[in-house]
Amino acid sequence: ATTLTPTQQLPFKDNRMDVIFDEYANYDKNEITRVLKPGGTFIVNQYGTDNLKEFISMFMPLGMSGSWDLTNCKQTLESVGFKILEGYEDYGYIRFRNISQLHTYMKQAVPDVAENPDKYKAFYTKAINDIKEKNFFQITTYRFLVVARH
Secondary structure, three states: OOOOOOOOOOOOOOOOEEEEEEEOOOOOHHHHHHHEEEEEEEEEEEEOOOOOHHHHHHHOOOOOOOOOOHHHHHHHHHOOOOEEEEEEEEEEEEEEOOHHHHHHHHHHHOOHHHHOHHHHHHHHHHHHHHHHHHOOEEEEEEEEEEEEEO
């Protein structure tokens, strides 16, 4: 499903789905519970709040409220009766040796970069300085995967 109904629900009847896969999108735990059959599987593959944190910290200097990670996702699903079958998380880093590499990546990861380049001058200035000092600019990646049974 790519859109919700006018009442903000998933466009499925109650207890009809065997498997729901959520990739990189928000979801309503109660809606997932409503449409998933008892014994059905919910798979969540999402970026956490630590993903691209060097970029985000420049545009949200006071930080984000709360944290979204493997632990919080598991707790959220358990709170509505899911049994966690598996959980994985992947922390990593991408190093860029020049601005062209970084810009190419950021256009894909954060499409607003291509549309509003002036807005991101401070970010690119920081990256240029790091490349001059360390020969690279490093950005954090973080995503997680949870498999849960209803």
